[in-house]
Amino acid sequence: MTNPTHIDLRDYIRDVPDFPKPGIMFKDITPLLGSPHAFNATVDHLSRPFAGERGLKVAAIESRGFIFGAAVAQHLGAGFVPIRKPGKLPWKTHRSEYALEYGTDALEIHEDAMAPGDRVIVIDDVLATGGTASAAGELVRRLGAEVVAYSIVIELTFLNGRDRLGGTPVNVAIHY
């Protein structure tokens, strides 16, 4: 058994060219999810800066963000808040529209998912242009809560997505 902190997580990301449309190099996380070592090391990386902080909430973005977000929430002993695509959440919601690297979309959050003063970590799998993460952060702030940080598995640094996140700290496991 090797020390999980010594594995190169990049070895577990598969580049899939032209998915879901021409010109996109899709970062496939399924090899990482399939390795208990790599998955564990990733969850550890996403959680580590916040270990020991009390009263945090973890908000994650549908759908690949949920996989990591739920694990991080459990790791930190924090509540989990789903941020979902339109029409999926059953209760009253707030909505934020955003532009994707490939297309446009919107995100929703339950209006009672968090309260003023709550401190929130926002989780997703990939930070590309930053539109998704920024829309998620906007929803958190609309409920009066504070985005303490974004914690993201993969940052596509060359797309400068973090420039759209208003200086909020971004903790990243794998940079490209």
Ligand code: AMP
């Ligand atoms: P963006 O809003 O441009 O930062 O895009 C981030 C969202 O789109 C994340 O939720 C990702 O799941 C997805 N995404 C964008 N680009 C990629 C990519 N190259 N590979 C995998 N997922 C991506």
